[in-house]
Amino acid sequence: MTASPHNGRRQPADQVTMRRNNLALVLRHLRDAGPRSRARISVETGLNRGTVSSLVAELIDRGLVRDGDVQRGGSVGRPGQTVELDGRGIGGIGVEINVDYVTALVLDLADTVVFDQRVALDVPALPPAAVLDAVTDLTVRALAECSRHGITPVGLTLAIPALVDADAGVVAFAPNLHWTKVSVVAGLVGRLTARLGPPAFPVQVDNDANLAALGEYAMGGEAGTPDLVYLTGETGVGGGVMVDGRLLRGAEGFSGEIGHMPLNPGGNLCGCGRRGCWETMVGLAALLRLAATPDDPVCDPSLDLEQRLDTIRARARARDARTLDALHLVGTALGLGASILINVFNPRVLVLGGYFANLAEFLLDPMLGEMRGRVIAPDAGACQVVASTLGFAAASRGGAHVALEAVLDDPTIAAARHMA
Amino acid sequence: MTASPHNGRRQPADQVTMRRNNLALVLRHLRDAGPRSRARISVETGLNRGTVSSLVAELIDRGLVRDGDVQRGGSVGRPGQTVELDGRGIGGIGVEINVDYVTALVLDLADTVVFDQRVALDVPALPPAAVLDAVTDLTVRALAECSRHGITPVGLTLAIPALVDADAGVVAFAPNLHWTKVSVVAGLVGRLTARLGPPAFPVQVDNDANLAALGEYAMGGEAGTPDLVYLTGETGVGGGVMVDGRLLRGAEGFSGEIGHMPLNPGGNLCGCGRRGCWETMVGLAALLRLAATPDDPVCDPSLDLEQRLDTIRARARARDARTLDALHLVGTALGLGASILINVFNPRVLVLGGYFANLAEFLLDPMLGEMRGRVIAPDAGACQVVASTLGFAAASRGGAHVALEAVLDDPTIAAARHMA
Numbered sequence: 097m098t099a100s101p102h103n104g105r106r107q108p109a110d111q112v113t114m115r116r117n118n119l120a121l122v123l124r125h126l127r128d129a130g131p132r133s134r135a136r137i138s139v140e141t142g143l144n145r146g147t148v149s150s151l152v153a154e155l156i157d158r159g160l161v162r163d164g165d166v167q168r169g170g171s172v173g174r175p176g177q178t179v180e181l182d183g184r185g186i187g188g189i190g191v192e193i194n195v196d197y198v199t200a201l202v203l204d205l206a207d208t209v210v211f212d213q214r215v216a217l218d219v220p221a222l223p224p225a226a227v228l229d230a231v232t233d234l235t236v237r238a239l240a241e242c243s244r245h246g247i248t249p250v251g252l253t254l255a256i257p258a259l260v261d262a263d264a265g266v267v268a269f270a271p272n273l274h275w276t277k278v279s280v281v282a283g284l285v286g287r288l289t290a291r292l293g294p295p296a297f298p299v300q301v302d303n304d305a306n307l308a309a310l311g312e313y314a315m316g317g318e319a320g321t322p323d324l325v326y327l328t329g330e331t332g333v334g335g336g337v338m339v340d341g342r343l344l345r346g347a348e349g350f351s352g353e354i355g356h357m358p359l360n361p362g363g364n365l366c367g368c369g370r371r372g373c374w375e376t377m378v379g380l381a382a383l384l385r386l387a388a389t390p391d392d393p394v395c396d397p398s399l400d401l402e403q404r405l406d407t408i409r410a411r412a413r414a415r416d417a418r419t420l421d422a423l424h425l426v427g428t429a430l431g432l433g434a435s436i437l438i439n440v441f442n443p444r445v446l447v448l449g450g451y452f453a454n455l456a457e458f459l460l461d462p463m464l465g466e467m468r469g470r471v472i473a474p475d476a477g478a479c480q481v482v483a484s485t486l487g488f489a490a491a492s493r494g495g496a497h498v499a500l501e502a503v504l505d506d507p508t509i510a511a512a513r514h515m516a
Numbered sequence: 517m518t519a520s521p522h523n524g525r526r527q528p529a530d531q532v533t534m535r536r537n538n539l540a541l542v543l544r545h546l547r548d549a550g551p552r553s554r555a556r557i558s559v560e561t562g563l564n565r566g567t568v569s570s571l572v573a574e575l576i577d578r579g580l581v582r583d584g585d586v587q588r589g590g591s592v593g594r595p596g597q598t599v600e601l602d603g604r605g606i607g608g609i610g611v612e613i614n615v616d617y618v619t620a621l622v623l624d625l626a627d628t629v630v631f632d633q634r635v636a637l638d639v640p641a642l643p644p645a646a647v648l649d650a651v652t653d654l655t656v657r658a659l660a661e662c663s664r665h666g667i668t669p670v671g672l673t674l675a676i677p678a679l680v681d682a683d684a685g686v687v688a689f690a691p692n693l694h695w696t697k698v699s700v701v702a703g704l705v706g707r708l709t710a711r712l713g714p715p716a717f718p719v720q721v722d723n724d725a726n727l728a729a730l731g732e733y734a735m736g737g738e739a740g741t742p743d744l745v746y747l748t749g750e751t752g753v754g755g756g757v758m759v760d761g762r763l764l765r766g767a768e769g770f771s772g773e774i775g776h777m778p779l780n781p782g783g784n785l786c787g788c789g790r791r792g793c794w795e796t797m798v799g800l801a802a803l804l805r806l807a808a809t810p811d812d813p814v815c816d817p818s819l820d821l822e823q824r825l826d827t828i829r830a831r832a833r834a835r836d837a838r839t840l841d842a843l844h845l846v847g848t849a850l851g852l853g854a855s856i857l858i859n860v861f862n863p864r865v866l867v868l869g870g871y872f873a874n875l876a877e878f879l880l881d882p883m884l885g886e887m888r889g890r891v892i893a894p895d896a897g898a899c900q901v902v903a904s905t906l907g908f909a910a911a912s913r914g915g916a917h918v919a920l921e922a923v924l925d926d927p928t929i930a931a932a933r934h935m936a
Contacts, residue, residue, distance in 0.1 A: 259893055268894065323767040335860070339759050346862025347743040350893040353859035358852060358890065359778065368892060432778060439773035440755070440860065442766025470778065472788060473679055473770040474688065 115151075118143060119507040122151045123160055123181070127205075127504070131164045131180035152179050158510040159185040159248075160205065160503070181206060186503055186510055187247040189238055189297075190495030191231055192255040192304060193280075195219055195272050195331035196380075196397050198227065200234040201489060202242055202249070203496035205503065207315055211241040212489060218397040224278045232287040239292065249297045250509055251499030254280055255304040255491035257332045259350050265301055271367040272332040298502070304328060304491040305352050306343055308449055308484075309336025311494025313343075317485040318445045325443045326490070327354075327434070329450030332367065333375040337441060355379070357433055377429035380451050383408075386422035401488070405454040412458050420458070427459035431466025434481070438467065442477045449484040456483035535571075538563060539927040542571045543580055543601070547625075547924070551584045551600035572599050578930040579605040579668075580625065580923070601626060606923055606930055607667040609658055609717075610915030611651055612675040612724060613700075615639055615692050615751035616800075616817050618647065620654040621909060622662055622669075623916035625923065627735055631661040632909060638817045644698045652707040659712065669717045670929055671919030674700055675724040675911035677752045679770050685721055691787040692752040718922070724748060724911040725772050726763055728869055728904075729756025731914025733763075737905035738865045745863045746910070747774075747854070749870030752787065753795040757861060775799070777853055797849035800871050803828075806842035821908070825874040832878050840878070847879035851886025854901070858887065862897045869904040876903035 121141055126132070129140070138148045155161035162182040183205020192199040196218070202211035213234060219227050235252070242249050258270030265281025267273075281299050288295050309326040313319060322341040328334040333355035337344040344351050355375035356368055363372030364382070376382055384395045387408060394404045411419040434446060448456055460481065467476055486493055503510055541561055546552070549560070558568045575581035582602040603625020612619040616638070622631035633654060639647050655672070662669050678690030685701025687693075701719050708715050729746040733739060742761040748754040755774035757764040764771045775795035776788055783792030784802070796802055804815045807828060814824045831839040854866060868876055880901065887896055906913055923930055 269892070271892070337860075339764055340762065342760065344759055344861070346897065347864035348862055348893065348898050350862040350897045351860060353862075353892045356859055356890070356892055357777075357856050360781075370890070436777050436856070437860075439776060440757075440771065440857075441764070442768055442770040442773075444767035470776070470790070472689070472691070472773045472776055473768065477766065477770045478768050 116506055116508055118147065119151055119155060120505055122148065123155055123507050124504055126161060126179065126181045131178040133176040133178050135176055137179075154512070155179075155507060156182075157512045158507060159183075160507055160510055183503075184208070185246055185248060186500070187242050187249045188496035188499030188501075189235065189242075189249055189252040190255060190307070190492035190497070190499065191235060191238075191252060191284075192492045192495065193219060193227060193231060193273070194257060194304065194491075196401050197488075198231050198234055199489065199492045200231075200238040201492040201496050202238050202247065203493065203500060204247060205500055209489075209493075210245055210247065211238050212492075213237065214400075214488065216398055216400050220272065220274050224275055224280075224283070227273075228280065228283040228287060231284060232291065235284070235288060236291055248511065249295075249499075251297050251502050252284075252295070252299045253307065253495030253498045254284065254299070254301040255307045255495045256280065256301060257304045257328065257330065257334055259353070260301050260303050262300060262302055262349055265299075267301065271369075272330075274367075297499075300498075302495070302498070303334065303336070303349075303352065305334030305336035305449075306345070307336070307492075307494035307498065308486075308490035309338055309447075309494070310343055311486055311490045311497055312336075312447050312449075312484065313338050313341075314497045315486070315493065316447065316490070318447060318480075318482060321445045323441065323443045324445050324447060325437050325441055326447045326449055326484070327452060328491070329378075329380065329448060329452030331375075331380045333379050333433075335437065337443075339441070354433070354437060357436060359429070359432060374429070374433040378426050378433065382429075383422055383426050383451070383455075386425055387411075387419050401451070402454065405451055409455060409458075412455070423455060423458040424462045427462030428466045430459055431463040432470065434463065435467050435470030438471050438477055438479050439473075442473065443479055445480045445482060447482055447484050449486075449490050450488060453483040453485075453487055536926055536928055538567065539571055539575060540925055542568065543575055543927050544924055546581060546599065546601045551598040553596035553598050555596055557599075574932070575927060576602075577932045578927060579603070580927055580930055603923075604628070605666055605668060606920070607662050607669045608916035608919030608921075609655070609662075609669055609672040610675060610727070610912035610917070610919065611655060611658075611672060611704075612912045612915065613639060613647060613651060613693070614677060614724065614911075616821050617908075618651050618654060619909065619912045620651075620658040621912040621916055622658050622667065623913065623920060624667060625920055629909075629913075630665055630667065631658045632912075633657065634820075634908065636818055636820050640692065640694050644695055644700075644703070648700065648703040648707060651704060652711065655704070655708060656711055668931065669715075669919075671717050671922050672704075672715070672719045673727065673915030673918045674704065674719070674721040675727045675915045676700065676721060677724045677748065677750065677754055679773070680721050680723050682720065682722055682769055685719070687721065691789075692750075694787075717919075720918075722915070722918070723754065723756070723769075723772065724750075725754030725756035726765070727756070727912075727914035727918065728906075728910035729758055729867075729914070730763055731906055731910045731917055732756075732867050732869075732904065733758050733761075734917045735906070735913065736867065736910070738867060738900075738902060741865045743861065743863045744865050744867060745857050745861055746867045746869055746904070747872060748911070749798075749800065749868060749872030751795075751800045753799050753853075755857065757863075759861070774853070774857060777856060779849070779852060794849070794853040798846050798853065802849075803842055803846050803871070803875075806845055807831075807839050821871070822874065825871055829875060829878075832875070843875060843878040844882045847882030848886045850879055851883035852890065854883065855887050855890030858891050858897055858899050859893075862893065863899055865900045865902060867902055867904050869906075869910050870908060873903040873905075873907055 164178040164180040335354035360372035364376040366373035584598040584600040753775035780792035784796040786793040
C-alpha cells in the first residue's frame, strides 16, 4: 500500500509547490509563445484571471517579466496591456575547458550573450590546478561583467570533454586532457570562494558534447529538431544526441562516447591509449598532421584556434594541394563514422560542431559522398548535415542555457525586489 | 490563438474519451499492481468508489477482468472481494519472417503463450508471395487455435529484419531477404481475407529488432530495464534500443541499423552489398563459415535452426578445435561492435538475442574481454551482458505484446458479452 489514506488533504507545502509550478508555467509560456495579455494567458493556460494577475505581479517583482505594449484589436477580448519576458537581470554562466582553450559565456534569460571570452591554453600540458586557476580568472571576469550590467547569476555549468560524474561534480576520465578523477566543481567553487566569497548560485559539470547538443536544440540553427546528433570537432570527437526531444544520457551518464569507434585497425595511437579510433582519423590533431608540418603556426596550441583555422581555410581556398588532400581525407572519414551514427539513430539532422563547422565548405562533399554509400536507409534516412551556427561556443552556450533552466523550473530562485 | 473560447464546455465525445481512459487506467493498474479490491483501486487511482465499481463491471463484461479471492485482514479497510486481470479470452498475434524461418505466436493478456510454431524456410530463395503464403498458413493455424480456446484476437504484428515503412505497411528494404518495397501488410490481409474473410483486427508491420527490444522490456529476463540494447543474432544483426524506457525509433523509423558498422575494411561481402560490415563478422553465416564446411548439416537452412545450434554447442562442449576457434573469433568481434554501442548508449544491460543466446556460454568470455579493452567508461559503464531468455521468440513475443497494447490503450475494443 503506497498511497496514503490522507492523500486527499492538501498540505501547505503543496500550496507552495503549486504556486511555484504555476509561476513556472506562466514564465515558460511567455518565453515560448511571446508577449500577450493577462487575459490571453488565462485562456491559454487554463488558470483563472485573478491567479494569472497575481502570478504576473510576482514574476515582475522578481525581474523575470515586464509590462509591454498595449495590444490593440485582435480576434478575442478587448485590447489590453501585454506582459513579456524580461530576464535581462538574470544570467546563466557557461564555462568550457577544452584541449586548446578555456571559455566563459554569460547568457541572459532573453538568450542575449552578454559576455563571451575564450583564452588559448595548452590544457594537457598543465596540471589541473593551473587550469582551474585560469578558469577562475575568466569566471571572475564574467561575474564582474554581470555585476556591471545588474545581472544576477543563477547558475554556472562547466563543460568538459570527459566522462563526468555529475552528481559528485567530478571528471572521471578525460583522455585528451590527461585528467582522471579531478574534483572540478569543488576546485572551482573553492577558488571562487577565496576570491569573492561563496557563490550564491549552484555550480555543476557536464560533458561538453551533451551541453552542446542541448545548446543546439535550444538556440542553434536547427533548434527544436527532436532527433538531432551533434558532433564536437575538437582534438577529441564527442557526440551529444537528442532522442525525441530529450538528451540521451545513458544509465550512468556516460553516453555519446563516439570518438573511439575502432574504424582503422592498426591506425594511429589515440589519446585513450588504443589504436585506430575515429578521432585519430577526424580529430583536430589528425587534420593538422595531414595538412601541416609540426612547426607550422597552424599547429601551435598557444595561438587562437579560430585564427589557425582561418589560415587553413585560406590555404584551401587558394587550392593548396596538401590542405585540400587533408580535408578530403578527413571529410571522407567523417562520413564513415557519421554513417554509423545515422544508421543507429536515424536523426533528422546531424550538426557539425567545433572545427568541422569552420571548415564545412571543404568537408561536406567528401563526407556526404561517403555517407551516401554507407547509410542503409534510402536518401541517408532523410538526415540533413549542417554546420553549427554556434561554433566553438555551443557547449558554453548550452551550459549557460542549462543554468538558466533552473529559473524556468523554479522562478522563486530569482530574488524578489519587493517594489511597489 | 489556438485555444478555443469554448474549450471549457465538455462535449459528449469527451465523456466517451474519459470513460475509455478510465477503463484503461483501471485495467493497466490491475495488470501492473496485481489483484486488489475495488476500494483499494479507488484509493490508488483517485477515482471515486462508484466510478470504480462501474468501470470494473464493464471490464468484467468485456472479459478483461474477473472476480478473484476474498481479501482478508491487511492494513487498510475491511476485507473485500478482489478483482484481477483475466484476459484469457484476449489474444495478440506476433508473426515473424526471418532468413531461415517463419514463426507465429499467440499471447493472451495474462502473458501466457497459447500458440508458438516455427517453420524452417529458406526465405531469400523464395519469392515474397510464396513466403506470404507460408505465413498465411501459419497465421490460419494460430487463429484456429485462438478459436479453440475461445480467444478473440485483437491485433497482429509482423516482425521482419528490414527497414519498414510502418504507416504504409511496406518493407522498404530487407537486404538479407533480398526484398525491396514489398507490401507485406496488404499481402497478408489479402490472403487471410481470401481464406477466412476480412480479419476483424488490425495488422501492422515493424522491424524485428525493435519488436524484440519491446518484448525484452515487457517480459524478458531484464524486463523493465529502462536503458537496454537488444542484439538480434540471426543471419542479419540488428539492434533494438530502449532509451529511458522508450523505444528509439529515429526521425523516420529507421534506427537500430547496427549490422553494417564498417569494422573490417576489405573484409567479407555483406548482404547489403558493402564489405566488412559487422554482420559479416558476427552474423550466423560468419559463424557457420568459420565453424563448418558448406556441406555440413549445421549449414542446411531446411533443418531446424535450434537443432543446428544444439549440434554446434555439443561440438564445442566436446572441445572440437574448429568450433571453439570459430566461437572465440565471433565472440571477440561481438565485443568489438558491442563496445561501440556501449560507448554510444551507456545501457544498463545488453541482451544477446537469437543464436547469440544459444551459444552464449562460449561467446561471452571473448566478448567481455574485448569489451573491457574497448569501452571508455570504467567497468564497461556498469553494463551487464545477458543472454535473452526469450530466444528466437523475442520478436514474435514483442509483436504479440504490441498487438495486446491496443486493448490496454482502449479496453472497449474487446467485445462486451452483455452477461448478467
